[in-house]
Amino acid sequence: MNKETSRILKRIDALGEISDDKQCLSRFYGTKSHKKARKKLLKWMAKAGMQTSTDIVGNVKGVLKSSNPNAKHFMIGSHYDSVFNAGKYDGPLGIILGIEIAHAFSKQNTELPFHLHVCAFADEEGCRFNIAYLGSSLIAGNFNKNWLKKEDDYGYSLSRLMKKNKGDFKDINKNIIPPESWLGYFEPHIEQGPVLCDENTAVCLVSGIAAQNRVNITWKGISGHAGTYPMDLRNDALCAASEFILGVENLGKQNKEKLVTTVGKIKSEPNVSNVIPGLVSHSLDLRSPNNKFLENITKTLYYKALKIAEERHIELQWEIMQSNPSVTCNNQLKEALATSIKKYNKKLIEIPSGAGHDAVMLSNVAPVSMLFIRCKEGISHNPEEYVSPEDIETSFKVSFDFINELAKKNEYE
Missing domain, CATH: 3.40.630.10 (Zn peptidases)
Structure with missing residues (x-):
């Protein structure tokens, strides 16, 4: 050496x-x-x-x-x-x-x-x-x-x-x-x-x-008692986020030759076992060698998030932190x-x-x-x-x- x-x-x-x-x-x-x-x-x-x-x-x-x-x-x-x-x-x-x-x-x-x-x-x-x-x-x-x-x-x-x-x-x-x-x-x-x-x-x-896009996503529902709130009346922020995250994974697998998708960070509040999650925030990391394709995928996921939020009566916040084209x-x-x-x-x-x-x-x-x-x-x-x-x-x-x-x-x- x-x-x-x-x-x-x-x-x-x-x-x-x-x-x-x-x-x-x-x-x-x-x-x-x-x-x-x-x-x-x-x-x-x-x-x-x-x-x-x-x-x-x-x-x-x-x-x-x-x-x-x-x-x-x-x-x-x-x-x-x-x-x-x-x-x-x-x-x-x-x-x-x-x-x-x-x-x-x-x-x-x-x-x-x-x-x-x-x-x-x-x-x-x-x-x-x-x-x-x-x-x-x-x-x-x-x-x-x-x-x-x-x-x-x-x-x-x-x-x-x-x-x-x-x-x-x-x-x-x-x-x-x-x-x-x-x-x-x-x-x-x-x-x-x-x-x-x-x-x-x-x-x-x-x-x-x-190319890479980084997004912060927040789902605002309503916290409630885990034992008394009926299932069909809940506004569970974590369930909304979970549905979206699985959709992110599926979209990545469907386009695996030109896309990788990751949710690597998640925070749930109040984060206790006997309370329905009322607030969830998580990251979204999207990467592709194709700038236009990444732009379209980001829009697709945004509209998917809006649909989930509407169906579950959840407030959605979508914040693009960074968007970097391919080099x-x-x-x-x-x-x-x-x-x-x-x-x-x-x-x-x-x-x-x-x-x-x-x-x-x-x-x-x-x-x-x-x-x-x-x-x-x-x-x-x-x-x-x-x-x-x-x-x-x-x-x-x-x-x-x-x-x-x-x-x-x-x-x-």
């Missing part, structure tokens, strides 16, 4: 130990463990020779500046928040690879023709406020100030959390890089699927990212990355991503590229998530070569 791989593994393990839950890895946005991880990332970036900073959202940023003040900007990035009961590679592997690449250039005292940024995005998963890509949306200039009103499950607002970062909301967009100043964005990430295992290959190109990775960056892959990997394949990534937000301002890295059995969002040292070494060699070749190409342009 070379020194780069050894350092990457040690740092992944170190971040993996930072959790708000003693029984598993859980690092939601803005929690104590999240802030502790932020400090560690800042320290590693500084050790790698980068100028470091954070912003009001909590992004951790390092940069190797070019001596050319008019140089363009190239960024390597991923996220450092996690889902509950997470694996330790999803997000951190891409960040730490980026730090290691910057360290290599800094140690060589290489003069880059572009500003090389490494960004650890504060919140990609969206587990706390059900808003994905908070960190990368700020960098891309797509931060929606209406999100500041959003609250977590405990009534704690996003604006209150961000004020703790001691930033000024008036300056929320001060660090945005204009689209014309971007050279590109690169995100190395575990595949979170089984294709690379089936193909017996360490890394691959990513062709693009599926296509940049052809020129893909060609350059493919050249690097072929130097160090057995084969070259290209696959789409069903999972969302920070590249979704960055694609609004920059050409984007992604490298998928094999994870054991495709397992992710799970403590069993694992990437071998050999595959990490390959991913580092490919990624460093990719950035190095971009530097050589842009040196004379």
Whole structure:
């Protein structure tokens, strides 16, 4: 094992130990463990020779500046928040690879023709406020100030959390890089699927990212005594939600070649055994590579929800939290990355991503590229998530070569 791989593994393990839950890895946005991880990332970036900073959202940023003040900007990035009961590679592997690449250039005292940024995005998963890509949306200039009103499950607002970062909301967009100043964005990430295992290959190109809609749905019925309220007179919010959720699953199965549907979070009130549920809220996650198809499916489900609410005499609230179109990775960056892959990997394949990534937000301002890295059995969002040292070494060699070749190409342009 070379020194780069050894350092990457040690740092992944170190971040993996930072959790708000003693029984598993859980690092939601803005929690104590999240802030502790932020400090560690800042320290590693500084050790790698980068100028470091954070912003009001909590992004951790390092940069190797070019001596050319008019140089363009190239960024390597991923996220450092996690889902509950997470694996330790999803997000951190891409960040730490980026730090290691910057360290290599800094140690060589290489003069880059572009500003090389490494960004650890504060919140990609969206587990706390059900808003994905908070960190990368700020960098891309797509931060929606209406999100500041959003609250977590405990009534704690996003604006209150961000004020703790001691930033000024008036300056929320001060660090945005204009689209014309971007050279590109690169995100190395575990595949979170089984294709690379089936193909017996360490890394691959990513062709693009599926479109995604996130919806918050609330059903308001009437709470009542479980023993005295007749069945045919009830306005049971949980039964309404359940009927809808099964419909979501059926629709996904009917269109399984081009759609995945998930209800992953649900809250019922008053949530006691002897009271009819009067209020239920839940998430809805819809993804498809086809933008128009996803739009139509979202409308279909909305009208289905309205029909269920009307038949059951339930009040419905339907709130689209985010709607992100599909993303296509940049052809020129893909060609350059493919050249690097072929130097160090057995084969070259290209696959789409069903999972969302920070590249979704960055694609609004920059050409984007992604490298998928094999994870054991495709397992992710799970403590069993694992990437071998050999595959990490390959991913580092490919990624460093990719950035190095971009530097050589842009040196004379």
